[in-house]
Amino acid sequence: MATNSLQSLHHHNSLLRRLSIDSPPYILSSTTLFLKPTSSTTTNPTSLSSITFSLSSSSSSSSSTTATSPTSPSTSETLTYDLLQQHLSAQNFREADEETRRLLIALAGEAAVKRGYVFFSEVQFISETDLRTIDELWRQHSDNRFGYSVQKKVWNKANHDFTNFFIRVGWMKKLDTEVAQYNYRAFPNEFIWELNDDTPVGHLPLTNALRGTQLLSKIFCHPAFDAVEEDEGGIEIAEAGSRNGSSSSNSSSSTSKPLSKSTVFKPDYSF
Numbered sequence: 135m136a137t138n139s140l141q142s143l144h145h146h147n148s149l150l151r152r153l154s155i156d157s158p159p160y161i162l163s164s165t166t167l168f169l170k171p172t173s174s175t176t177t178n179p180t181s182l183s184s185i186t187f188s189l190s191s192s193s194s195s196s197s198s199t200t201a202t203s204p205t206s207p208s209t210s211e212t213l214t215y216d217l218l219q220q221h222l223s224a225q226n227f228r229e230a231d232e233e234t235r236r237l238l239i240a241l242a243g244e245a246a247v248k249r250g251y252v253f254f255s256e257v258q259f260i261s262e263t264d265l266r267t268i269d270e271l272w273r274q275h276s277d278n279r280f281g282y283s284v285q286k287k288v289w290n291k292a293n294h295d296f297t298n299f300f301i302r303v304g305w306m307k308k309l310d311t312e313v314a315q316y317n318y319r320a321f322p323n324e325f326i327w328e329l330n331d332d333t334p335v336g337h338l339p340l341t342n343a344l345r346g347t348q349l350l351s352k353i354f355c356h357p358a359f360d361a362v363e364e365d366e367g368g369i370e371i372a373e374a375g376s377r378n379g380s381s382s383s384n385s386s387s388s389t390s391k392p393l394s395k396s397t398v399f400k401p402d403y404s405f
Contacts, residue, residue: 213240215267222275227338228327234268234339254348257356265358272339276329285336286354286362296347304334 218237221230239246241264242256265282272281285303292298300306301316304326309315319325325340326333341350353359 213237215271218268219271219275222271225275225329227280227329228322230272231327231339234272235342237264237268251342251345252349254346254352257349257352260356262356262358265353265356269358276338279329279333279335280338281336282339282353283359283362286359288336289350289354290362296343296350300343302334303336305337305340 215237218230218233221227221233238252238260239250241260242252243259246252246256269281269283273279273284278284285299288302289296289299292302297306300318301308304319306316306318307324309317321340326337341353343350
């Protein structure tokens with residue numbers, strides 16, 4: 135009788151040891167991941183087949199969804215162009231320029247918003263519809279003299295040379311010196327915030343080139359502007375040297391001469 139009791143106790147202890155070894159732990163102490171039982175009901179306490187486990191993060195389910203979603207940014211449903219249209223219709227071009235910059239950052243994605251500016255590699259995430267909408271608003275309220283598509287025409291006219299482009303759109307000014315010298319306009323006071331006869335075509339909106347010209351290039355080469363023709367499209371595009379701060383007396387001479395190798399540029403382009 136005692137032998138049977140000892141055998142029963144030995145069998146019970148062996149079973150407990152086997153369960154403690156074979157059963158998976160509930161907490162993975164080396165990570166922030168947890169094993170959680172999805173069902174607490176079992177019909178046989180010695181069987182593990184009736185218990186299933188799911189791997190879940192310690193963060194909320196909404197965070198997990200965000201982490202596994204595609205990295206490409208998407209346009210916010212609450213993003214509107216009403217404020218941009220209001221500024222443009224009121225000819226408040228300075229405010230419209232600031233709103234355009236804000237819209238580009240928002241459209242480029244969360245990383246650009248946190249950073250405060252757009253990387254050239256993020257332009258691809260902006261939809262054609264959004265870029266065309268911004269461009270159409272600028273053209274509509276400037277008699278087709280402002281906007282990205284207008285700037286692309288100037289860029290094409292300048293043979294994709296950005297120095298020439300900067301001069302043509304008036305982002306640089308010619309200095310009154312014997313040797314041809316150009317200087318970037320100081321932001322914001324030296325830029326032109328009115329639409330008049332002397333305002334260079336393509337002067338607005340501004341795009342920061344402090345980190346290089348790749349951002350501008352990516353905007354101009356975006357599929358939204360594939361249809362832009364390389365001709366002037368009926369818009370008078372000033373040659374380099376005219377409408378850039380130089381007098382009318384030397385404008386004609388500067389248009390017929392290429393930029394000198396001694397041309398000096400002072401890098402102050404922080405808008």
